[in-house]
Amino acid sequence: MSPRVSKEHLKQRRADILEAARQVFIEHGYEHTTMKHVMEAADVSRGGLYQYFSNKEDLFEALLEEGLTEETEDSLEKVESYWSLLMQLLFGEDGSPDTEMDPLAPSKLEFFITGRNDERRRAYGEKRYEMGLRIYDDLIKRGQKSGEFSDRYDSELVARSIITFIDGLALDHAILPDEKVKLKEQSALFVDYLKMALDVSSS
Amino acid sequence: MSPRVSKEHLKQRRADILEAARQVFIEHGYEHTTMKHVMEAADVSRGGLYQYFSNKEDLFEALLEEGLTEETEDSLEKVESYWSLLMQLLFGEDGSPDTEMDPLAPSKLEFFITGRNDERRRAYGEKRYEMGLRIYDDLIKRGQKSGEFSDRYDSELVARSIITFIDGLALDHAILPDEKVKLKEQSALFVDYLKMALDVSSS
Amino acid sequence: MSPRVSKEHLKQRRADILEAARQVFIEHGYEHTTMKHVMEAADVSRGGLYQYFSNKEDLFEALLEEGLTEETEDSLEKVESYWSLLMQLLFGEDGSPDTEMDPLAPSKLEFFITGRNDERRRAYGEKRYEMGLRIYDDLIKRGQKSGEFSDRYDSELVARSIITFIDGLALDHAILPDEKVKLKEQSALFVDYLKMALDVSSS
Amino acid sequence: MSPRVSKEHLKQRRADILEAARQVFIEHGYEHTTMKHVMEAADVSRGGLYQYFSNKEDLFEALLEEGLTEETEDSLEKVESYWSLLMQLLFGEDGSPDTEMDPLAPSKLEFFITGRNDERRRAYGEKRYEMGLRIYDDLIKRGQKSGEFSDRYDSELVARSIITFIDGLALDHAILPDEKVKLKEQSALFVDYLKMALDVSSS
DNA sequence: CATGAATGAGAATTCATTCAT
DNA sequence: CATGAATGAATTCTCATTCAT
Structure with a gap:
């Protein structure tokens, strides 16, 4: 009944993916980055990636949001x-x-x-x-x-x-x-x- | 000896394609424009289009050059x-x-x-x-x-x-x-x- | 954790594609065989085929290698x-x-x-x-x-x-x-x- | 009524095209040679080329025939x-x-x-x-x-x-x-x- | 006869996304 | 939850051949 993995872990995983994605987007740009690039950089499976972010746009927007929260301090x-x-x-x-x-x-x-x-x-x-x-x-x-x-x-x-x-x-x-x-x-x-x-x- | 169409016509054709391409690029943007879009807008066949411009980049650069000549006057x-x-x-x-x-x-x-x-x-x-x-x-x-x-x-x-x-x-x-x-x-x-x-x- | 299909299955799939490809290559020859021919013969989707072999050359070379291993016995x-x-x-x-x-x-x-x-x-x-x-x-x-x-x-x-x-x-x-x-x-x-x-x- | 160009000329033209074609075929091979390659090497127009040879196969066979006649002497x-x-x-x-x-x-x-x-x-x-x-x-x-x-x-x-x-x-x-x-x-x-x-x- | 613009079928390849296990 | 095989729509580009002028 209790989740197999802790919420903390999930958060961390998500953060890791985001960080990897950031690097990939920096390197290839938005259009030329593929989900595969991200998968490999983050060492996540395809399905895993889609678990956290439902598509490329969603993934990138998560990065955008990240930037925002830092600034609004x-x-x-x-x-x-x-x-x-x-x-x-x-x-x-x-x-x-x-x-x-x-x-x-x-x-x-x-x-x-x-x-x-x-x-x-x-x-x-x-x-x-x-x-x-x-x-x-x-x-x-x-x-x-x-x-x-x-x-x-x-x-x-x-x-x-x-x-x-x-x-x-x-x-x-x-x-x-x-x-x-x-x-x-x-x-x-x-x-x-x-x-x-x-x-x-x-x- | 005489080509099928006059040189004028050729120039016109090219200009027409460019004009159509311009509209398409304006509408869809560079990345999201496909050669098919241009083909259809310019009413050229695939091969015809490629006769004038060897790829999307070439086509777009032709538009860029166009803009340039106007300004240098x-x-x-x-x-x-x-x-x-x-x-x-x-x-x-x-x-x-x-x-x-x-x-x-x-x-x-x-x-x-x-x-x-x-x-x-x-x-x-x-x-x-x-x-x-x-x-x-x-x-x-x-x-x-x-x-x-x-x-x-x-x-x-x-x-x-x-x-x-x-x-x-x-x-x-x-x-x-x-x-x-x-x-x-x-x-x-x-x-x-x-x-x-x-x-x-x-x- | 467990992949969708066993490793065995994967190997089999690859072998099946190769076998189908072999038949197609035998029938049409190298140049005139298209990836579509192979797709259809192997009953794989386009993407599926490219998952196993990155292009026609790669596919054919896999067949060539196959032949080799048999002989080195x-x-x-x-x-x-x-x-x-x-x-x-x-x-x-x-x-x-x-x-x-x-x-x-x-x-x-x-x-x-x-x-x-x-x-x-x-x-x-x-x-x-x-x-x-x-x-x-x-x-x-x-x-x-x-x-x-x-x-x-x-x-x-x-x-x-x-x-x-x-x-x-x-x-x-x-x-x-x-x-x-x-x-x-x-x-x-x-x-x-x-x-x-x-x-x-x-x- | 009389042909515009002499029969000799035609023969020569044909021979020139063949010679150019030979060089092109030698360089690129049969499959990878395109009619455009031949056109350019022979300095003939597309239509001109097709006037003498109705397709690539025909063109190549003419070269094959050439070789034959020499040997059967x-x-x-x-x-x-x-x-x-x-x-x-x-x-x-x-x-x-x-x-x-x-x-x-x-x-x-x-x-x-x-x-x-x-x-x-x-x-x-x-x-x-x-x-x-x-x-x-x-x-x-x-x-x-x-x-x-x-x-x-x-x-x-x-x-x-x-x-x-x-x-x-x-x-x-x-x-x-x-x-x-x-x-x-x-x-x-x-x-x-x-x-x-x-x-x-x-x- | 010659020209070369135009055609369009077809081939290769990519990639986001889904889904059975 | 995780996995990664499978899908297939989309896209680019090529080239033999035709045909109006």
């Missing part, structure tokens, strides 16, 4: 500086524009671009966009309300621009060799721009 | 304003940010993203990036030399940022409904960004 | 007569020249002839030739050392001639109706010749 | 030595076993082997076999009648063996590298074989 109400919070959001903990890109990002782009005609996928992409948008929008709105940021520009528009810029960088980074994109320099330029748009003077 | 040496030239380059003839997106753009993104692990495709993408980069870089360099633009930022960096922004917009536009991306508003904001980077005061 | 060190051993090698158990030809032989010839420009296939053919050559060469060498055979001719040359003769017979047999080739009579003549070349007097 | 009645005549037949003018192989031979084998299930082709092959057989058989019969050759063996049987040997050599030569087949040595050995079978003592 910040719910700070009061911070000394919204600007530094924004920088952290953009470039990670240290807030300086030299962070690595998410290696799965190219596959994520693929997933949404190739699936843009699929209603379900489209809706999912939109939801994710909205979530990202909210985060930046909220932050900027608060900064504006607190007086730290100028409200010259609509907060949502700035938020959208941030995402557009990030997406553009991710795209170019996916396609071009590192030395072509100049991630760091472009990021620095974009930061200057944000400073201007939000009227932030400090470094 | 402008080689103005002396202009009254580099800024307005830049605006024209970005937003078309009238230079105002309300242009339509190239409907094939999403498929182009697909083409390069899904092919990022293919040496040939990668090289091709890089070449195209370089070509685009040169155009903007040249323009900005001239503007800087003429004193119209500030040289606070490296011209190439600004050029890269322009492409990044365009790519980001194209990407979001491919995935999200029109009303979400706010093309026009973001473009206007981006123009401000450029004004800041190039120290251009005029409207 | 003889490793007799001391025999009362190398001549009778040679006859057995040539004509099967009873050592008399009235054996049937391997019905797959024509397809084997096809396989190697049509593939003569393919590096892989060529190498494989050479390997097989060498293996056959070794067997006859060894036998003759021993016979010569033991004094049973004359060493007037180089053992390897005689061995090559044997293979040439066999190949010639196989070829003619593949192309001509049985009554034309006169397998038995030609074989008898060839035996006489070998007797002369090896100086063997007995019947 | 000798019909000497009285010769001083049937043995030397036989040697000439086997090894060309000088009658010594160091002749080159017909480079088209591998393709000829292919043609007949892959076509062995086609009634027409089979009949054609048989006819050719018979023709070859007759030549050798006649020669040997005469030699036997004249007393130069022993009639221990049936002349036809010996003739068949000659063809078998030639076919075997051609086959091995088609598949194996030159140094493996040892054409010359095997030929010399085969001459000994014939000497035995025909009881000819002289060199």
